[in-house]
Amino acid sequence: MIAVTGENMKAIDNYCIEKLGIPGIVLMENAALKVIKNIDLNKFNHFTILCGVGNNGGDGLAVARHLIVKDKKVDIFILGNIDKGSHDFMINYNILKNMNIPIKYIDNKKDLKTLEESLSKSDMVIDSVFGTGLTREVEGIYKDAFSLVNQKGKYILSIDIPSGMDSDTGKILGIAIKPNKTITFQLMKKGLVDNKNLAGDVIVEPIGMPKIAIDTVLNTNKDH
Numbered sequence: 001m002i003a004v005t006g007e008n009m010k011a012i013d014n015y016c017i018e019k020l021g022i023p024g025i026v027l028m029e030n031a032a033l034k035v036i037k038n039i040d041l042n043k044f045n046h047f048t049i050l051c052g053v054g055n056n057g058g059d060g061l062a063v064a065r066h067l068i069v070k071d072k073k074v075d076i077f078i079l080g081n082i083d084k085g086s087h088d089f090m091i092n093y094n095i096l097k098n099m100n101i102p103i104k105y106i107d108n109k110k111d112l113k114t115l116e117e118s119l120s121k122s123d124m125v126i127d128s129v130f131g132t133g134l135t136r137e138v139e140g141i142y143k144d145a146f147s148l149v150n151q152k153g154k155y156i157l158s159i160d161i162p163s164g165m166d167s168d169t170g171k172i173l174g175i176a177i178k179p180n181k182t183i184t185f186q187l188m189k190k191g192l193v194d195n196k197n198l199a200g201d202v203i204v205e206p207i208g209m210p211k212i213a214i215d216t217v218l219n220t221n222k223d224h
């Protein structure tokens, strides 16, 4: 099975969006539906969803919306500065605001209390803080939140990459979420192969990226 880097994935993403005209939000919605497909909705009814403010976080917000539509109990927490929200993150953020869905923000240690309360009641944690866009060590409130999730989460599903793991090398940058399952999009990531024992059960789910995008980007890269 082919395994790619975050950079490869970004290039394929950009090809789909810029060359083929597939809006990023379509890929994000496809991604969210593939996460839902991998959740046993007869078994899990209460979710703690931890989101960053990039597209990984956007995936988590879209998953939250689909769970809400299916009448599941969903506690949404955002880590990071909304003003830095990516374009597609903001689309899903605004939809939830328009639906009057409560969203909690974890800015400092006192906010961890509400996260802990949710973790004590929920039966699944969805980790959508960082994916292929992790760029540096996980520190501060992110570290505190990850540690709490790893201690108290009953069952953890990571979106695309366990947050805190480098998608290219599998290295843990300070601390990473320790999932039971990781749903990674379209292609296996090198980091998930190199550090398979810290990603739980890894499932690769296509999200509608045409072969031409993948072949063009990967073959082009091969020439270099």
Ligand SMILES: NC(=O)C1=CN([C@@H]2O[C@H](COP(=O)(O)OP(=O)(O)OC[C@H]3O[C@@H](n4cnc5c(N)ncnc54)[C@H](O)[C@@H]3O)[C@@H](O)[C@H]2O)[C@H](O)CC1
Pocket: 009, 010, 012, 013, 027, 028, 031, 052, 053, 054, 055, 056, 057, 058, 059, 080, 084, 086, 129, 130, 131, 132, 133, 134, 135, 136, 137, 138, 139, 142, 159, 160, 161, 185, 186, 207
């Ligand atoms: N190409 C695909 O297959 C698709 C991927 N999707 C999802 O998009 C993410 C990648 O999104 P991106 O916005 O590039 O990055 P992230 O969301 O992973 O994170 C960026 C976000 O996090 C901040 N950040 C990075 N490192 C740190 C740190 N150590 N501490 C604090 N903050 C940090 C950074 O500033 C950004 O704000 C991919 O994984 C998929 O989940 C699409 O949704 C569908 C198509």
Ligand SMILES: [K+]
Pocket: 056, 127, 128, 129, 130, 131, 158, 159, 160, 161, 162, 163
């Ligand atoms: K993640």
